[in-house]
Amino acid sequence: MKKKSRAQRQKELIDMLKTDPFYTDEELANLFGVSIQTIRLDRMSLNIPELRERVKLIAETETSKVKTLGVKEITGEIIDLSVGSLGISMLEITEDMIYSKTNTLRDTYIFSLANSLAMATIDAPKVIMRVANIKCLKLIEQKDRLIAKAEVYRKVDRKHYVKVIVNNKSQEQIFRGKFIFEELD
Amino acid sequence: MKKKSRAQRQKELIDMLKTDPFYTDEELANLFGVSIQTIRLDRMSLNIPELRERVKLIAETETSKVKTLGVKEITGEIIDLSVGSLGISMLEITEDMIYSKTNTLRDTYIFSLANSLAMATIDAPKVIMRVANIKCLKLIEQKDRLIAKAEVYRKVDRKHYVKVIVNNKSQEQIFRGKFIFEELD
Numbered sequence: 187m188k189k190k191s192r193a194q195r196q197k198e199l200i201d202m203l204k205t206d207p208f209y210t211d212e213e214l215a216n217l218f219g220v221s222i223q224t225i226r227l228d229r230m231s232l233n234i235p236e237l238r239e240r241v242k243l244i245a246e247t248e249t250s251k252v253k254t255l256g257v258k259e260i261t262g263e264i265i266d267l268s269v270g271s272l273g274i275s276m277l278e279i280t281e282d283m284i285y286s287k288t289n290t291l292r293d294t295y296i297f298s299l300a301n302s303l304a305m306a307t308i309d310a311p312k313v314i315m316r317v318a319n320i321k322c323l324k325l326i327e328q329k330d331r332l333i334a335k336a337e338v339y340r341k342v343d344r345k346h347y348v349k350v351i352v353n354n355k356s357q358e359q360i361f362r363g364k365f366i367f368e369e370l371d
Numbered sequence: 372m373k374k375k376s377r378a379q380r381q382k383e384l385i386d387m388l389k390t391d392p393f394y395t396d397e398e399l400a401n402l403f404g405v406s407i408q409t410i411r412l413d414r415m416s417l418n419i420p421e422l423r424e425r426v427k428l429i430a431e432t433e434t435s436k437v438k439t440l441g442v443k444e445i446t447g448e449i450i451d452l453s454v455g456s457l458g459i460s461m462l463e464i465t466e467d468m469i470y471s472k473t474n475t476l477r478d479t480y481i482f483s484l485a486n487s488l489a490m491a492t493i494d495a496p497k498v499i500m501r502v503a504n505i506k507c508l509k510l511i512e513q514k515d516r517l518i519a520k521a522e523v524y525r526k527v528d529r530k531h532y533v534k535v536i537v538n539n540k541s542q543e544q545i546f547r548g549k550f551i552f553e554e555l556d
Contacts, residue, residue: 256471261479286441288555293490293500294446294483301478315478319504370473 189219196228207240208265208276208333241265241276252306254313260306261298262334270309273336275299279328291326296352296361299334304348304365307336313346313367320363330354334361344369374404381413392425393450393461393518426450426461437491439498445491446483447519455494458521460484464513476511481537481546488521489533489550498531498552505548515539519546529554 190198195218202209202217211229215222229236235243245263252260253269262277283295297320305313326332333353340347345368352361375383380403387394387402396414400407414421420428430448437445438454447462468480482505490498511517518538525532530553537546 254472259470259477285444287439288497288499290499292444293486293503294479297482297486297503298479301482305478312473314473314475314510315507317506318478318482321502322500325499 192228195220196232199225199228200232200234203234203240207244208237208331210237210331238278249306253311254305254308255302260302261295262303262332264303264306267306269307271307271338273303273307273334275303275306275334275336277332277334279326279330279332281328284328288325289327291328291330293322296322296326296332299332300336300350300352300361300363301365303334303336304350304363305367307338307348308346308367309338310346310367310369312370314370315365316345316368317366318363320361322361324354324358324360326354326360330360332360377413380405381417384410384413385417385419388419388425392429393422393516395422395516423463434491438496439490439493440487445487446480447488447517449488449491452491454492456492456523458488458492458519460488460491460519460521462517462519464511464515464517466513469513473510474512476513476515478507481507481511481517484517484519485521485535485537485546485548486550488519489535489548490552492521492523492533493531493552494523495531495552495554497555499555500550501530501553502551503548505546507546509539509543509545511539511545515545517545 211222211225214225241263244265248264248267249257251267251269262275264275266274277299279291283292285292334350336348336350338346338348345366348365350363351359354360396407396410399410426448429450433449433452434442436452436454447460449460451459462484468477470477519535521533521535523531523533530551533550535548536544539545
């Protein structure tokens with residue numbers, strides 16, 4: 187396969203990151219068949235910050251919309267939020283989040299990711315969790331990057347029903363949960 | 372009501388703490404109708420450490436029995452453990468565990484208390500959580516002290532079923548959950 191020209195690659199790079207800003211340099215390097223260094227140089231000449239920075243910039247704006255939680259009470263970075271309907275967040279797994287016996291993600295982190303996103307998506311000043319029904323479908327390893335999606339699918343009186351699914355970076359569903367929150371006065 | 376003699380009070384104090392080692396000095400003072408200082412002096416003359424110390428001493432022994440988790444992966448202090456059947460743990464709520472908007476305990480802590488006790492109670496070298504169905508029955512405030520009880524109620528092939536209930540210090544049930552864990556190779 188003939189390599190793309192630099193100009194062509196950079197054009198495609200911009201388009202790809204517009205559609206999905208969450209490619210790592212490594213993933214981009216693999217997709218284009220070039221070295222990570224090349225991708226870094228591309229990003230620099232195009233003034234595109236690295237993944238972590240891109241996420242932070244987006245998360246700052248999205249997190250400021252949250253009504254039910256303080257910023258420090260959110261696990262992961264919220265990267266898209268329509269209060270009252272939909273939320274998306276992302277969690278980079280670090281070593282301290284891993285069980286020593288099984289080398290998988292500690293349950294408390296996947297729960298907090300889903301629970302805090304669900305809560306953040308609710309359009310009310312104060313809510314408390316009443317019910318959570320959750321299923322873990324696949325082992326979550328440290329190399330995974332998690333994307334959680336929450337949807338408020340029902341509201342009855344003071345109760346808000348929220349579904350959350352979490353995918354790993356191979357787009358496999360690894361978790362799903364249903365939560366019921368109740369509004370407080 | 373005539374006050375008890377010092378000797379009588381100290382005898383009863385020893386009996387009470389044998390039956391339930393988790394009375395605070397304040398609770399004991401109220402029960403005996405004396406000042407907290409008097410209870411502290413009683414404890415000192417009887418060589419009984421304060422609540423926090425009593426819990427730590429017990430927790431060290433009990434935690435050493437846990438097979439499925441590292442010590443740092445446990446939320447709360449395990450105060451009684453029969454691996455394969457029953458576990459009891461305790462959580463002192465601190466200010467950093469409280470939601471800024473509702474002044475109630477953050478969901479992640481009640482989940483972690485129940486989840487880590489359930490996991491600790493299982494008799495297997497490696498397990499992962501597959502299912503959790505949980506209900507929060509009452510608001511949990513900072514002044515509460517939580518006691519969690521876990522029971523392995525079923526084992527089918529490689530699946531361990533664990534029920535957890537959590538009471539506050541007024542003995543009200545504030546949480547219940549059912550967990551399914553699966554053994555790994």
